Every structure is written in C-alpha cells, then in structure tokens.
Amino acid sequence: MALMAQREFNVDKNASFSEWYNTVIYAADLVDVRYNVQGFVVHKPWSTRVLRKLYSLFEAELEKDGHEPVSFPVVIPKENIDKEAGHLEGFAPELFWVTKGGNNELARPLALRPTSETAFYQMYSLWVQGIGDLPLKYYQSCSVYRYEHETLPFLRGREFMFIETHTAFAERAEAAAQVAKDMVIARRVLEGGLGLALMQFVRPHWDTFPGAENTYANDVVMPDGKVNQIASTHMLGQHFSKPFDVSFEDASGEKKYTFNTCFGPGIWRVMAALIAVHGDNKGLIFTPVVAPVQVVIVPIFKAETRDAVLAYAVKARLALEKKGYRVALDDSDKSPGFKYNEWELKGVPMRLEIGGREAEAGNVTLVRRDTHEKTVVPLAVLPRAVARAGKALAKELAKRSKAELKARITKCKSIDAIGKALDGKGGFCRVNICSTGSEGTACGKLIQERTAGKVRGMLYGADEKASGKCVACGKPANEVVYVARQY
C-alpha cells in the first residue's frame, strides 16, 4: 500500500479552490513538487497510472482514425525552429537550450522540443515524394518543454505530457476534414469517456497557435471560473510545408505543397480538469475508465470473523478481476473508516464493504464514491452491479459537469458586464463582437485589458447569429464570442 495518502485532507473546494487543488494533488499522492528544479515535478504511481490511461484513450481513438505512432528526438536544432517565422516568435522565449555535451560546446544549440512541428516537417519533406505517400498521419506521445515562469502541476509546467499529431494532405479540404475529426475525437474522449463538459471554439484570428491559420480548441471551466484549454487542433495551411518543402508533383507535373494539421491533446491538462471538475471535499473522483483501481474492497472484521471475512473478500476480488476489473483488497491494519477516507481521497469510484454479516449472507455492500449511495448486492451478481454503478457514476459526473458549465455562461452586453461576471462566477461571457478576424484584434485587446478575460472564440459548429453592436467598438456586431479568464 505504498499508494496511500500522505497527508490530512481537509479543505473546502468551494471556499478555496486554489488551496484545495494544491492540497489534493499532494494528499492523494499524485505528484511531489519538491524535486529540486522548478516546474519539473515527480509523478507518483497513482498519477502515472491515470496519465497512462489518458494517453491510451486518445491513442486508441487516433489509431481508429488512421494515425500511426512514431517517436521523434527530444532535441530540435535551432535552424529548424527558425524556419517558420510565427512559430519562432511564439516559442523562442520559452525554449530550453542544450548547449554542451560532456565538456564540449555543441556546434549549434539544440532546443528541447516545445512541440515538434519543426522536427516532423523536416522529415515529412523526405517522406513525401509523391501523392502516393499522402496522407501522412502520425502521432507522438511524449513530454514537451517550455521555460515557463509560473508553474502549477498539470496546468503549466516546464515539462508536461501531451500528444501531438502531425498530418500532411494533398488537398486543403482533406486537412479541414481532419481538423473536424480531431474535434470529434476530443469530444468523444473528453465528454463521452471522461464526463468533462466542453466548450468547443474556433479561436479568434489574433489567438491562433504560432504558425497556424486557424486554431480550434476545447475549453473546460474550472471550479474557480477560469478556463483550461485541454486540447486544440490547428489548420496549418501551407505555413510549414513551404519553408520545409513538404511537396510533391501532381499528375500534370506541377509542384504542390501539402496542407498540414496538428492536434494536441494536453494529457496533463486533461488530468487537471479531471481533478478539479470531478473532485469534492473528500478528494478526487475518477471515472472507472481511468481509475487505477476501480473497486476497493474494505473488509470489516473482529478477531473471530477475520478469516471468514478475508476469504470472502478474496472471493469478491476474484469475481471482479475475472471480468477484467482493477481491484484492490485493502487488508492493512488500519481501521475501516481510515481506509474509506484514504481511498475516497484517491478517487476510487466504487467501494465494497464486507463484514461478517455480508460474508454469511453471501452479499456485499457497494458504495459509490460520487453519491455515497449504498446498495447491498448478492455476490453472484456483483460484476453486473459494479458495471451498472460505474456507468451511473460516470453519468452523474458528466451531468454535474454539464450543469456547472451551463451555470457559468452569462450573456453580457457591455465590457463592464463582462468584468463583473468574470469577477463574480467566472466562466464564459457570451458577447457580440465586430469580428474575430484581424480587424477585431483591437477589440479583443481592449476586452482583455479591461476585464482580464480573453476572447475564446466562436462556438465551433454552432453558427450563432450576432445581433446589436460590438461590446468593444460599438460597430455592428457580426459574431458571437465567449470571453473567459484562462489558466
């Protein structure tokens, strides 16, 4: 039981989300922030296991969509990064540089990858020789490195885990279709699998990924009302294929550059959302799909019932393991109440309480982590009852998240109203604006200066109709956008 919690946990999530978050990640033994390099954290087994599940959920969906895994070097030469001007400008201040090997100065500095467009497209230039080599759809599961100044585990780190896909297509329409598929994948995994209610946006022109034509993003609202971008996908057009010469000859012998997209599910940030959105005052709540332990069995016995209860508890464990469940039987010497607290803190979605009475009657008591609802279940139907309870829990968490999101959307008709709403319950302010194109840049800036909120963009796929005037410049509004403060 090296997994066990390290600390008392007694913080009110609603009263002080920030303190709650910073306490729970340590109390539930997810990370240790005492590693002696700022912004680089140690992931303990419990979070390592959850993060692996998050990776595999996205990987499975990406593979179904025809992406294949690759593994690229962690270092990218400066000359590669210099090739795309916007990308360089966006990332230059954030790069870590490797400059020495042994006692030698390296001939040229190598960046630790902040993301890998400039590594991938150089190779795509070699791999794309003709239209028969297209499309290319590769992904990499890896950590990336950014020289950030403020860091917070799972939200902003100098080292953090993500997935990056990089694709190349012959036609713009195919690239656009890929971006749309990425948004479907994001919704399927994040909302469907993990119960995180999303806002999907087309980011404004002035807030795209460095080097992208358009950025599409998935935002989750955190309990303090700030939003967490957890996965974004980008239409890169030919911004990278031209400087890197990712090209082919078409049937008529004309040289064509590929259209590229990249999709970045932020595994770390998904973890942050899971912790923050689903957790409560007792700790974390994981849905069964990602929980390292789905069911914990807590035996309750006196000296004289010990053997019978433990034997029965093992029977229950085997019945569940046979059906593929991840089960822990906590037979340590701690009291049942202590165990309840510890495993609740760690977010295990279901608990079985097994005492002498249960053992004799051939029952178990099944307790849900989200509602604390107790059901007495005959051992014979336990796997089915666990399946049902797990589904119900996932559904309940998704419902709560949806309700929470809905309650955090405020229609605002002025910049003052935005500021007030963001100071209050936070979340998203729905406003009318002149444009999310470059001509709206000044309006976006003004809103940000006056409210500390950023224009997150237009709702993706919703085609909302604007009316009235732009909240910022007062000219006729053409677009409906959402403003929020962000992590």
Place this chain on the structure above:
Amino acid sequence: MALMAQREFNVDKNASFSEWYNTVIYAADLVDVRYNVQGFVVHKPWSTRVLRKLYSLFEAELEKDGHEPVSFPVVIPKENIDKEAGHLEGFAPELFWVTKGGNNELARPLALRPTSETAFYQMYSLWVQGIGDLPLKYYQSCSVYRYEHETLPFLRGREFMFIETHTAFAERAEAAAQVAKDMVIARRVLEGGLGLALMQFVRPHWDTFPGAENTYANDVVMPDGKVNQIASTHMLGQHFSKPFDVSFEDASGEKKYTFNTCFGPGIWRVMAALIAVHGDNKGLIFTPVVAPVQVVIVPIFKAETRDAVLAYAVKARLALEKKGYRVALDDSDKSPGFKYNEWELKGVPMRLEIGGREAEAGNVTLVRRDTHEKTVVPLAVLPRAVARAGKALAKELAKRSKAELKARITKCKSIDAIGKALDGKGGFCRVNICSTGSEGTACGKLIQERTAGKVRGMLYGADEKASGKCVACGKPANEVVYVARQY
C-alpha cells in the same frame, strides 16, 4: 499501407552482418537516421509499435514483482550528479547540459538524465521516513541521453529507450534477493518470451556500473560474434543512500541507511538483438508476442474472382481478430509476390495466402516466416492453427538462438587462443583467471589490450570450478570467466 518498405533489400547477413543490419533497419522502415542531429533517430511506426510491446512485456513482469510506475523529470541538476563520486566519474563525459532558458543563462546547468539514480534517491530521501515506507520499488519507462561519439540505431545512441527500476530496502539480503529476481525477470522476458539465448554474468569488479558494488548482466551474442549487453541489474549497497541520506530509524532508534538496487532493461538493445539474432536474408522475424502484425493476409485473385476472394479474406481476418490477433489484410494493388517480400522483410511471423481455390474449399494456406513451411488449414480451425504455428515459430527461433550461442563458446587456455577465437567466430571464450576481484584488474586489462575482448564475468548462478592457471598472470586460477568483444 504507409508501413511499407522503402528500399530493395538484398544483403547477405552471413557475409556482411554490419551492412545487413544497417540496411534492414532502414528497408524494414524501423528508423530514419536522416534527422539532422547526430545519434538522435526518428522511430517509424513499425519500430515504435515493437518498442511499445517490449516496454509492456517488462512492465508487466515488474508490476507482478511489486514495482510501481513513476515518471521523473528529464533534467537532473549538476549538484545531484556530483554526489556519488563513482557515478559522476562514469557519467560526466557523457552528459548533455541544458544551460539556457529563453534568453537567460540558467543559474545552474541541468543534465539530461543519463540514468536517474541521482534524481530518484534525492526523492527517496524524502519518501523514506520510517521502516514502514520500505521497501520502495519504482520503475520508469523513458528515454535517456548520453553524449556518445559512435552511434548505431538500437545499439548506441545519444537518445535511447530503456526502463530503470530503483529500489530501497531495509536489509542487504532483501536487496540481494531483488537483484536475483531481476535476473529471473530478464531471463523470463528475453529467453522465454523473445527467444533470445542469454549468457547471464556477474561482472568483474573492475567493470561494474558507476556507483555499484556488483553488476549482473545479460549478454546476447550478435551474428558478427560481438556481444550486446541488453539488461543489467546492480547491487548499489549504500553507495547512494549515504550521500542522499535515504535512511530511517530502526526499532532501537539507530539511524540506518537503505540498501538499493537498480535494474535497466535496455529496450533499445533488446530491439537490436531481436533484429540481429532472429533476422535472415529476407529481413526481420518477429515472434508473435511483439509483432505489430502477427498475421498478414494476402489475397490472390483475377478480376472475376476478386469479390469472392476479398470477402473470404475478410472472413479470415475477422475470425482471427475475434481471438485477439493483430491482423493486416493487404488488399493493395501490388502483386502477391511483391507483398510476400515486403511483409517478410518487416518480420510478420505468419502469412495467409487466400486464392479462389482456398475460398471455394473453405481453406487458407498458412505460411510460417521462419521455415516458409506451408499448411492448408480449414477456416474453421484457423485461430487454433495460427496459435500453434506462432508457438512453433517462437520455439524454432529460440532453438536457433540457443544453438548459435552454444556454437560461439570456445574454451581457451591462453591469451593468444582468445585473440584467435575472437578474430574467428567471436562469441565467448571460456577461460580460467586468477580473480574477478580488484586484484584481477591488471589481468582483465591485459586480456583486453591483447585481444580487444573484455572479461564479461563469471556465469551467474553456475558456480563453475576453475582449474589450472590464470590465462593472464599464470598464477593459480580461482574463477572461470568469459571473454568477448562487445558493442
């Protein structure tokens, strides 16, 4: 079918192993070495998938043995590495240094981890507060970084994949037992699962891991007669627990330092062994347990039988997928013969040939990659036939590897005989030596100077009895050791 081979492959493995190896890794589309940083390679999907399987084979065994996964930072501050003198001396010339973030010089340089003892033990010092916190058994699956001068994919890289376990125990005997278990795990995965015949050694005192008391290693002989160390485990004693203060108070209140071990399955080097040992003049041969595709189906048809054959091929695919097999149906426009070559090159262990005759009779023709043996199998029993053929193939590869190893062991009575044997068939020279303790250091050196072979150590667990004189100094021999040239 982006997986397909890139190049003609026509090199005789026996005539020129080095050329064969350097050609096959590219022809079978495992890596691309054209990335513009020396020693950093791009792993294509085919190798990425195999490497993932190799990771998961070891991870499963480690978890069964009670190890838990963690994820540590890629950077280690210089002050940590400086703490253990032998470790520092061993690794200092090989370190990459991160010295800049953005435009700032970092206050102190950060090494890219060459291995993570000095990261882990610092945290273990915080995590071990009492004997109740022991044992600690963690592992990390990651890439590590070494500033090597000669590089070769999967054998020696500036970035390569491995697993590192780090354990802490209260008692020396427990640490020793862990080392013994590591050797069992290595044999189980490498010899049992992957069919790689091993020599397990206790390394001589002058050739231990930097910071270790004793090193135990698993060597595989490569087709050119040089050996490849693919997994080693180390008794660290208290070399790290003392400088890092990994300690606890025992029952009597006395301060005790932990005993530590670390085990490093070299995932990259296992890959090199799989390629080199099992491959033949047609390309790679993967055992079913690691093959990304276990069965490829090649349909053979004329225009008029096309639909029937393809429908039947899909039926065969589904029958196998239902049983959990990884199957590819190659319905591309290439000729069957071309497809056979391509998939053989990539090492797919079994092929199904399905033509009009097979479709009509309800049969398939099953072809093994290792022996090219063909069997006609009724579709109804296909999964069973595939299971049987896969097992037979794995057994055959293991048998070949064992025979190859056995043929490469030569008893030698003099240094000249060692040199001659190593110049000839290579492999291992079994010799008598005065000692593998520090007093034998000069003899080890002499052997190496005269033969370019290194003393790999005493056979682990064999307790072989020495006789006669030390081949180097002529004093009475006390130990039997094996000498080999190494990668």
